[in-house]
Amino acid sequence: MIVALGAILAVCSCAPKADKAAAVANDFLTEFFKMDYAGAAAYCSDEIAESLRDTIAADAYPSEEIRARVIEASKKTTFKITSSTVDEETGDVVINYEIRPYGAVGDGSIPRTMRLSRIDGDWKIVSLE
Numbered sequence: 001m002i003v004a005l006g007a008i009l010a011v012c013s014c015a016p017k018a019d020k021a022a023a024v025a026n027d028f029l030t031e032f033f034k035m036d037y038a039g040a041a042a043y044c045s046d047e048i049a050e051s052l053r054d055t056i057a058a059d060a061y062p063s064e065e066i067r068a069r070v071i072e073a074s075k076k077t078t079f080k081i082t083s084s085t086v087d088e089e090t091g092d093v094v095i096n097y098e099i100r101p102y103g104a105v106g107d108g109s110i111p112r113t114m115r116l117s118r119i120d121g122d123w124k125i126v127s128l129e
Helices: 002-033 037-041 046-053 064-076
Strands: 078-086 093-100 110-119 122-128
Touching: 002 037, 002 078, 002 093, 002 110, 002 122, 037 046, 046 122
Parallel strands: none
Antiparallel strands: 078 093, 093 110, 110 122
16 A cells, blocks of 8 residues: 555656746747747757857748748647656656648648757756657
């Protein structure tokens, strides 16, 4: 009985951790698909944030029409977080999510994973698949 109670308490204590990390993941994905890479970078480790800030510049598109289409497609792309699991060894939270690109046909969702760690008291994305 005591072991069962301990297991239930352990699961309950992990749920808020996973929920908080999932909220950060959701905010990151929202900013990312709005193409606000500086906003998305705020949810990431320094290494990933630097990569995001180096993402394609507005003047790097071949034409304004192509740039506008890329922005429209990105903003109309949707995502869904499917699970958040605490890695008991590291304390990190693994987020599984699906991306549904704008215009995808049928079950055109793409499964992806990200990992979040506590850095300076905040949940930060430390790896993206």
